[in-house]
Amino acid sequence: MMSTNTENLETFYLISFRNLIDSELYEQLQTIINYVVLFDDEEQCLQYIQSLTKDDRIFVIIKDNSSSQFVSQLVTLRQIVFIYIYTKKSSEQLTKNSKKIRDVFSQRDQLFQRIQADYTERSLQKLDEPFVYSIFTANTNQSVSMNTNFIHFQILIDCLICIKSSPNDKKDLISRCKQQYRQKSNEATILEEFEKDYRPERCLQWYTRCRFLDRILKKALQVQNIEILLLFRFLIQDLVEQFKSNKSLPSQRVYRAQLLSKTELDLLQKRTGEFLSMNIFLLANTSREQTRSFLLSLPTYDQTEKVLLEIHSNPRMHDVSHALCSSKEEVLFLIGSIFRMTYIERDHDGIWNIHLMLCSRKQHQLQTVIEQKRNELDIEETDLLSIGFLLQDMEKFDQAEKYYLHLLDQLSKDQEDLSRCYHALGEVMQKKGEYDSCLTWYNKALEAYKSDESGTAMSYNSMAIVYSKKRDYKLALKFFNKALNIWSSVLGEDHPDVAMCWNNIGIINQEEAKYTDALECYHKAWNIRQKCLSSDHPSLGQLHACIGNVNYQLRRYDLALDHYNSSIEIWKKTLGSHYLDMGVIYRNIGLVYRDKGDFQQALVHMKKAESIYRQVCSPTHHQVLQIEKLVNDISSKT
Template sequence: MGASHKKPSQDDSNLEIYSLICLDPSFHNNEETVKAQQQLRVSINYLKIFENCYQCEEYIRSVSSYNRFILIINDELARQIVPRIEQLRQVYSIYIHCLDKITNQQWAKQYLKIKCLSDQLDMLVTRIQSDHRINDLFPVVIYNTNELNFHFLYSHLLFDCLLRMNSNNKNKFISLCKNEYKNNENELNIIHEFEENYSANQSLSWYTRKSFIYRILNKALLTQNIDLLFTLRFFIQDIYQQIEQKKCLYPIRVYHSHLMTYEEIQLIENSLGQFISINSFLSACLDRGLALFHLYEPNDLQRVLFEIDADLQLNDMNHFGYIKLVNYCEETEQIFFMLGSIFRIENICLNDDEIWIIQMKLCTENDCQLKSIFNILRNEYHYGQDSNLLSFGEFLIKQGYLNEAEKYYLRLID
């Protein structure tokens, strides 16, 4: 979760948020490391191997801060590079493959992002897989809507266009995925299953499965990648229709839990009483205890519980649905909020169990503080009207983003 002050990025080669980086000259030289790579790519597909610190650091610094790197480094090179990169936002966690664990623990303990040191590569692999499941943060982008800004207008116009455009079939997306995961047998099997069995009424089940389509969609939403989002619009529209069919017609309080950095908590604190727009699908449950049960005890992240009050009778734009999902592993009942849902932050506090409680209320565009913004969207850019399909391109041109406008217009005639 975080505020963005950059224009949407289109330049990342990895379609997912998380990547693996191995800084170890020996990592592709023997059977053990090849096996480790195969096991790791079950959880994290994208993998790059470096043999020297300079090239590794240069690559990390060159990539958008939206990305998150999980590093495996041998102890000799770790001593050189960790002090220089540990504070970078892109560096999510570090695992050190070492011969002498006790000696290395002395210098490593000062770096919070170092999660594990081991002389056993298979143990590091197991730990990475476990940590990645626990720390799979829901990628939420916050925009302060008290001020009229490019990012807020951009995201709401884009989402409106995605829902109003003619749907596309899944074939282009499947071809893209087969190429992206061409050396990942596990993910290719799931892609084949999706190709053969997917139907519109299964969209939320596939989303909550957290396989390739979940990871790719969340990266595309985080970076607002026009090309990828337009390729995925069939899936976004299917989720929208599924939520519409199960709209919740009575006031509810729901709960959403996840892990955040302290800096992200501060961002929320600084937005108290203001509005945030969440640029992703947000899932929540009716059972507070169940939401708390899914909060793990991380070393360097904060545990957060969102308490959300929502009433569709008062709401004319932020749809949410009560969905009973029968997915690949369990039956669950969840509330899903649509892309771009806007909330007011009512309160934030740290309770006795050291869990941050953030109280939010789902808002309507007729709220006195939001009304002027949505009047601009409707009057200048035809928000909520079919003509908005052209207006979004005009908006990009006015903002000076000619390349993005060209891509958008090409998508309209595709």
């Protein structure tokens, strides 16, 4: 495989084969689509295309003797825009297979001109721009992961807006763009002007003029390329400041033309009434007729629907979210703007109308939910480490590791942040199951904390958790007790961190079948948490679960059920009905009933656990497979 750059910052690709494209044509094609990839065989080509995201868009040049199986697979892929047949002889048979097969070309100039015209048309019409969004549903019976994605993105945007940009961000972004567009003279010229003349007060004009910046940012948001997104901080922050000056904009309706796959449209129809976060800067038009006329002029594509977004905005009633562009006919909505989908309907011309109402985070307690997640991630003040914490919570551990390692160079003068970064790297390696590497980072954090007793205790506690996972319970207890002694001395006997230590020591005793000692530790943790936490705090639910587990091991089934049910009552109030650990509790209740011989009740609770696992985990997750086996085993006994 041969490609123009190591990374494509846009969604467009041009793909072909080495024995079809010579060096002269290769360089010509780069002036249209900067990212050109050549392959040696069809299988390699197909595998590469299938590895790309659903929002990437590809122009393909193939030979006239390409296999019919290869061509038939290409035309079914959502990413393929057009297929061009480049040959010295006619091949009409292939052109009849699909609308995606553009034509047969025997002259390179004709081929070049056709691709150039097609790309220009689709770029101007924005037909291939990704429609990147996330949904928040108030229905607790719906997927937890959907709301999690929504909340994660809102926090990511907060980070990009609040974390001060580096003086080198603009310089580094321009450098990346120059590398990306070195064969495209128009973009290169605009880049030179941008580098020389950009001013924060004119950010909106520059953003709407530099279409390639918009395309790069959209791709970075779509794939959550943190490295690129951080380079855009200066522009995003400048745009936010400019948006703040638009509070006096009148209430208005604006419109946007969009092509959506039938699958995407079906999903949105099922979510009518829910909240929608636009995970891009969304550009809309003030003219409904102009936008509809544009949609009507478009050809109909396979598995694609024409959609008109009708947006009602009122900046005086909501958070600052949009700005009028210099053309006065376009409105740009801030990245992360939240809308409620009020209804979706199809008109007599076959255009789907999606009605959106601009909302505030304050509606339906969205801000409360977001703040809860920030507290859970220990993001009290947004700083550079916050993005790493977010990546960890998104389970993007490789990205988080890469991010923290890059961050170490920037934190060399700040001892507190340096020690936090070491500790965060330890957490990442722990979650990746690389325990030896994890302990190395925790030891670095321990050295860096030095006189910070709370930080030292946290490192001891984390190291103890790793040793417990390695089943080295002796060392685990040693470090838990070190943490316990420091926290008890520094924070007092009744602090939540002291309770956490007792809880962890109880888990070690439980693993070693020292059930009496385990219960003693759990009750010490319970007494502390009752004093300093609310009666429905999730930590009390977790302790009920632990005490329930010990009683189950001791075959005190009724006591175990009492604690499991108390855990469920607390978690339902605070974490919702589809929290993953809730599934674990339902499973444990099922096991209690199974051991008591009440298979009917065992099956009821196993199915509740199965329902939660299916919503939160992938179909192949080990917990899903395990619960399916338990359900089948118990079903055979009822």
